[in-house]
Amino acid sequence: MKAANLVVLFLVELGALAGAATWGFTRDVATPLAWLLGIAAPGLLVALWALFGARKAPYKTRGAVRVGFEALWFGAGVLALLAAGDTAGAVTLAVLVVVSKSLAVLWDQ
Numbered sequence: 001m002k003a004a005n006l007v008v009l010f011l012v013e014l015g016a017l018a019g020a021a022t023w024g025f026t027r028d029v030a031t032p033l034a035w036l037l038g039i040a041a042p043g044l045l046v047a048l049w050a051l052f053g054a055r056k057a058p059y060k061t062r063g064a065v066r067v068g069f070e071a072l073w074f075g076a077g078v079l080a081l082l083a084a085g086d087t088a089g090a091v092t093l094a095v096l097v098v099v100s101k102s103l104a105v106l107w108d109q
Helices: 003-025 031-051 063-083 086-106
Strands: none
Touching: 003 031, 003 063, 003 086, 031 063, 063 086
């Protein structure tokens, strides 16, 4: 069960990135700008995760700051899905994040 949760944790990270990409690619703007937004939005989330969220991050967050960072980071993915019109995807991602992160805390993952 713990190993499965690690897989889910990784998948919700990908889900947040996919949500950001979906938001960018579905904007009602000129095609080149939509492509730029679709690539830059998840790119920004990747950069933030590399700086503050990764195991070997140069500015590793801990405790309440970590909780806040992850809430904002995953929340960005959820809000991006909502803004793209994918309410079901946003709710699914939000529920999976809450359940999986709660289990990760319980199991020291």
